[in-house]
Amino acid sequence: MAINDNAVLKGTGTYYTVVEDPTAQDAVLNLSDHHFDTSDDSDLEFEMAKKRIRKNTRHIFFETVVCIGLIILVGCFVWLLIFPQMELSEMARDNSDLKDEISTLRKDILDSEEDINGITDMDTIRAQALALGMQDPNANQVVTIPMPKDDNLTTVMTYDEYGVSEEAYNHAITNLEDYYIGNPS
Numbered sequence: 001m002a003i004n005d006n007a008v009l010k011g012t013g014t015y016y017t018v019v020e021d022p023t024a025q026d027a028v029l030n031l032s033d034h035h036f037d038t039s040d041d042s043d044l045e046f047e048m049a050k051k052r053i054r055k056n057t058r059h060i061f062f063e064t065v066v067c068i069g070l071i072i073l074v075g076c077f078v079w080l081l082i083f084p085q086m087e088l089s090e091m092a093r094d095n096s097d098l099k100d101e102i103s104t105l106r107k108d109i110l111d112s113e114e115d116i117n118g119i120t121d122m123d124t125i126r127a128q129a130l131a132l133g134m135q136d137p138n139a140n141q142v143v144t145i146p147m148p149k150d151d152n153l154t155t156v157m158t159y160d161e162y163g164v165s166e167e168a169y170n171h172a173i174t175n176l177e178d179y180y181i182g183n184p185s
Contacts, residue, residue: 139183140183146175
C-alpha cells in the first residue's frame with residue numbers, strides 16, 4: 001500500500017492523501033526471490049554478519065566488565081580513604097564520652113569527700129552536739145591554737161635529754177603566757 005501525501009485538489013488549494021492499493025499480481029511481481037537463492041555469496045555474507053555480531057558482542061561485554069571493574073576499584077579506594085577517618089571520628093567520640101564520664105566521676109568524688117569530711121557549719125555541729133546530750137562549752141573550755149603566718153621547713157632538730165627541742169620549749173612557754181594573759185581566771 002503506497003501513500004502519497006503531496007496530492008493537491010485542482011483549483012481548491014487543499015491537500016489530501018492518496019492511498020494506492022496494489023493488486024495481488026503487482027505484489028507477487030515485486031517480491032524479491034533472494035530467499036530462494038542458495039548461492040555461496042549469501043552464505044558467506046551471512047557468516048560474516050554473524051562474525052561481526054559476535055565480535056561486537058564480545059567487545060561490548062569486555063567494555064561492560066571493564067566498567068564494572070573500574071567502579072569496584074574506585075569504590076575500594078573510596079572505602080580505603082573513608083574507613084580510617086570513620087575510625088578516628090569514632091575514637092574521638094569515645095574519647096570525648098570518657099572525658100565527660102571522668103569529669104562527672106570527679107564531681108561525684110568531690111561531693112562524697114565533702115560529705116565524708118563532715119559539716120563545717122558550726123550551728124549544725126552545735127545542734128547535733130546538743131541532740132547527743134552534750135552542752136555548749138563555757139569560756140574556760142575554749143582553746144585557741146595560734147597558727148603562724150608563714151610556714152617554715154626544719155630539716156634537723158636538736159633535742160635535750162628529755163626529748164624536747166629548745167625552740168619547741170620556748171614556743172610552748174610563749175603560748176602559755178599568751179593564754180594566761182588573755183584569759184585571767
